[in-house]
Amino acid sequence: MAQARTERKLTSTTTAPRRAGGGRQLSDNRIVLLFILPTMLLLIVMNIFPLIYSLYLSFTNYSVISTDAPVWVGVENYTRILSDPDFWHNFAVTGRYTLLSVGLQTVVGFSLAMLLRTKFTGSGILTTIILIPMMLSPIVVAVFWKLIFNPSYGIFNYLIGFTNINTAPEWLGEPQLALWAIVIVDVWMWSPFVMLLCLAGLSAIPEYLYEAAAIDRASGWFQFRRITLPQVMPLLLIAILFRTIEAFKQFDLVQGLTFGGPGDVTETVSVQLYRLAFQGQFNTGESSALAYIVLVVIIAISNIFILALNRVRES
């Protein structure tokens, strides 16, 4: 590959003379190839091939549990999914969930960062303590929050003031509350992530901007709006986009907390996809089609992410 380009690079950046006929010595081109090969092979086998395979399956009526060979059905799977109200319901649930949890995480995370901005004795340790939830396994988190949300022996209701178990809300069982319960757990887990990125942004703001503002007798609010917010914005944006993608594909928390219930009020696209592919009828063909629709949406979101990332890198 890239023989010419590598060569040019080599002669322009290195001063090392190339040893003539250097026996067992590998050329740089070979090294590049050798170093990248394992990664590329794994990606082809574990990513590109499966994606092509599932693209094919999405046009068939194949089911994992049937012995029949896949039969080509054209775009039938896609039209069925897109005309199915359940699909739109699940997309709406996912959208609402993403909006709520990312919105709250942004507010909570940014506020935490503002509070932790100036260092004090012990602030480092406190920051790490606040960061713990995001490192934990989501499914384990979901399991112990299930205990915490329990209407009779969970502590959540007690902590927020419902001490009478007969009138206390059943967070995971009531249709109006179940999605909020998942949002609460997600906010608990991931606000620290937003906080971490905002802290990075805040600490990079040059002090002289505030000095200048102070000389001009600018109000605190003005300083916040005109200095702090614009300076943190790039990193905050990255945090939001990371969280949006993650929230969009939310699976573990929903599985652990509600299994999509009660009814289907918390059934996100990922959970629906799992059910379609691995439970009941094992509709492999149809679920592959749904997977591809999700894929397109995620690629759209992640393109925004890459654009924002590049913009931050440039500045």
Add this chain to the structure above:
Amino acid sequence: MTAVPSNPNAVPTPGAPNVNVNFSTRVDKVSRGARWTRNVRAVIIIIIALIMLIPTVWMAMTAFKSRPDAVAVPPKVFFEPSLEGFVSLLTNRRQLTATEIAEYQARTDLAWADQIALVRGQTIIGPSDFPRQLLNSLIIAGVSTIFSVGFGVLAAYAFSRFPVPGKDDLLFFILSQRMLPPVVVTIPIFLMYRQVGLYDTHFGMILLYTAFNLSFSVWLLKGFIDEIPREYEEAAMVDGYTRLQAFRKIVLPQATTGIAATTVFTLIFSWNEYAFALMLTSDVARTAPPSIPLVLGTGGIEWAAIAAGSLAFLIPVVIVTFLLRKHLLRGVTFGAIRKG
């Protein structure tokens, strides 16, 4: 508050004073008002940190509760610690008959675990699946980490130092698979694995986690290697090192911190992973995450046992979080953001 001269990483603004200007005038002039706000802030932060700790601490407490205490109404904050949860988690037990109970109670040679089981009228008949699942988690996470960091460091070096054709697209592609919902990736992999007999095998899971984490390790490591000046290797190569020797003796030692941080992050990812394990394993290679929600006892959910399992599972992660705190930012953003 303290008069740190402008952060060295700060982006210089056009027309701004030189970065090295020293604003030392503010050092000793922290007003009483400012000190007061700082104390208020500290108190608020401490309260928030404590509130955020409640769920984790509650889980840890539940792990040491007896079965009735775990589901007491109202919830018990003070309780007599018991290892019942751990015993239920790690063993399979059999219910004893009334006469057997009397017989067992008369015995004096019972081990502590047996005594705890006896409180509930049970006897231990063997280890549960959980230790094996924990071991599976360890093997799969460990081996896949070695491979993904190993391959990752090679690819990262190549991407960092050489103009690989289509580099940006490749790097983006490598990253993009990380953004897909696991279920999307799993459907074809499930079929593939079933064909070649990798379903529910350690090797299958290791292969999948290696591929999955490779994207992360390539990105993170590339960031770390980018920071090592090229001049080091070039100087070494002038001194007669080959490219490979320079890589091994100059770049790798310089990248140790980065490699260590990447290793730990990769370990945590595989250790915590749930969706792939749920869909691609059933018994032989089943890891702990899909099993913890299913720790069921005789009659109802054994919260103490579930909490004990969660605790055993989370403790390593909490410890590692403290060790990694300097690199957390980098790790959770794929190396996109390097310094705070």
